Amino acid sequence: MxxxxxxxxxxxxxxxxxxxxxxxxxxxxxxxxxxxxxxxxxxxxxxxxxxxxxxxxxxxxxxxxxxxxxxxxxxxxxxxxxxxxxxxxxxxxxxxxxxxxxxxxxxxxxxxxxxxxxxxxxxxxxxxxxxxxxxxxxxxIEFLAIGAHGVKRGAISAADRVLVTGAGPIGMSAIIFAKARGAHVTVMDTRADRLAFATGRLGADASLVADAGAEAEIARMTGGDGFDVVIDATGSAGPIERGFAFLAHGARYVLLSVVRQDITFSDPEFHKREATLIASRNAQPDDFAEVVRQMTAGNxxxxxxxxxxxxxxxxxxxxxxxxxxxxxxxxxxxxx
Structure with a gap:
């Protein structure tokens, strides 16, 4: 062969x-x-x-x-x-x-x-x-199941404001399944073409350029509250560490990305928010089944x-x- x-x-x-x-x-x-x-x-x-x-x-x-x-x-x-x-x-x-x-x-x-x-x-x-x-x-199906699993791990619902950082394929899969649960989804990336695709084809509600002014723009967008769920799909330690600042009080932070080096964050800020840090690895059988359901439904x-x-x-x-x-x-x- x-x-x-x-x-x-x-x-x-x-x-x-x-x-x-x-x-x-x-x-x-x-x-x-x-x-x-x-x-x-x-x-x-x-x-x-x-x-x-x-x-x-x-x-x-x-x-x-x-x-x-x-x-x-x-x-x-x-x-x-x-x-x-x-x-x-x-x-x-x-x-x-x-x-x-x-x-x-x-x-x-x-x-x-x-x-x-x-x-x-x-x-x-x-x-x-x-x-x-x-x-x-x-x-x-497999790469989409990665996003479906992360969305499940984040317990995302229609009541949540979600930020997906990184608009590569895995970030896009997270957008699809967060939207399937009715969440309001914002996507952040450095590439304008990926942001346009996410809003125009995947149903993301808003987009945000990952530049030096992102923190101020997030504060404006959320009335200073931050996001209920942040999903990182950047695959880079710097953006992962930056994402802790985007969390609302009581928020969940889902790491779809995995990086080789250590990541650090401010423990007082993390505790003040009573935030939850969640790893998401691979996918489970029900995640694959969810992908098939959403594909069949045309979503x-x-x-x-x-x-x-x-x-x-x-x-x-x-x-x-x-x-x-x-x-x-x-x-x-x-x-x-």
């Missing part, structure tokens, strides 16, 4: 390797579409902290069942998406149902080879029927999010092109 291999930072190769044999309790999936996310670009750039090279990337996956175990709920040819988090099922977190926070979790395309290939064999529990969602759209503009498309055969060239900021990629999808 063909596979896209990241041999080392900055070097990709389209290689031929044996197709995987289906393991016991696994489903062999014929991969049809692969979404490319920031993690993949970080791997390509050599910036991912938990990865050994060479690696086949790809964790935003849809395809069709090639072979399933006897007695499986899945049938050959059935359209499916893949949940890329391989949890152990036995650790403290897994026993509590928090499989997204498994102590020994392996993520496809990061800790082990992923789906930028023609075939992939994964545990049956990680393979889910698309429920009528088009396969090219199903390749976007997710998948075709607008999918700004770039290409073939696996051309991926070596496309990856370099799409990794440039001026390419304007929101979500790129490879067709396998």
């Amino acid at each position: 063909k596979a896209l291999l990241c041999e080392e930072p900055g070097r990709l190769a389209l290689v031929s390797r044996p197709a995987p044999a289906r393991g016991e309790g696994e489903v062999l999936v014929r991969i049809r579409h692969v979404g490319i996310c920031g993690t993949d670009f970080h791997i390509f750039a050599g910036k991912h902290p938990f990865l050994d090279y060479p690696r086949v990337m790809g964790h935003e996956l849809s395809g069709t069942v090639e072979e399933a175990p006897a007695g499986s709920r899945l049938t050959a040819g059935e359209p499916v998406y893949i949940v890329p988090y391989l949890s152990c099922g036995a650790c403290h977190a897994c026993r509590k149902g928090l499989t997204n926070a498994c102590q020994s979790i392996r993520v496809l395309g990061v800790h082990c080879d992923g789906g930028m290939a023609e075939y992939l064999s994964v545990p049956e529990s990680n393979v889910v029927p698309t429920g009528g969602i088009a396969l090219e759209d199903a390749a976007q 997710v503009p998948t075709r607008a999010l999918n700004t770039h498309r290409g073939r696996l055969d051309d991926a070596v060239r496309l990856f370099s092109d799409w990794s440039r900021p001026e390419a304007g990629v929101i979500k790129a999808i490879l067709d396998v």
Whole structure:
């Protein structure tokens, strides 16, 4: 089979390797579409902290069942998406149902080879029927589930004023699912094009440029109160630390971003607000189901999010092109 291999930072190769044999309790999936996310670009750039090279990337996956175990709920040819988090099922977190926070979790395309290939064999529990969602759209379910999980972690409701900082794909997914809960959503970013997309296509109620005057503008917008929920999707320590100043009294701060370095904040200000700091990691099965529900209801503009498309055969060239900021990629999808 063909596979896209990241041999080392900055070097990709389209290689031929044996197709995987289906393991016991696994489903062999014929991969049809692969979404490319920031993690993949970080791997390509050599910036991912938990990865050994060479690696086949790809964790935003849809395809069709090639072979399933006897007695499986899945049938050959059935359209499916893949949940890329391989949890152990036995650790403290897994026993509590928090499989997204498994102590020994392996993520496809990061800790082990992923789906930028023609075939992939994964545990049956990680393979889910698309429920009528088009396969090219199903390749976007995973990144959208990240935002849905963060919104759930923040317990967002229609009573909340929400600020999403960072209007990349993950921030956009948070906007979609905060709006689905009826919240008033403001988005903040440095890029005018991303702000325009968030308000024009995703339903964000207001936008804010992340410049030196942001604090004063937030005070004006909220009458000096701040936001009930702040969701950080910037992936940068400086903006994460800055976000503490945007919290209202009694607010929740959800960190969708993860950074390698320590972050600091003013403890007196945090305590004065009786704020809550919340980590959000990966997603859970009900988050994936929520994405499918909102897609089915027509509340997710998948075709607008999918700004770039290409073939696996051309991926070596496309990856370099799409990794440039001026390419304007929101979500790129490879067709396998």
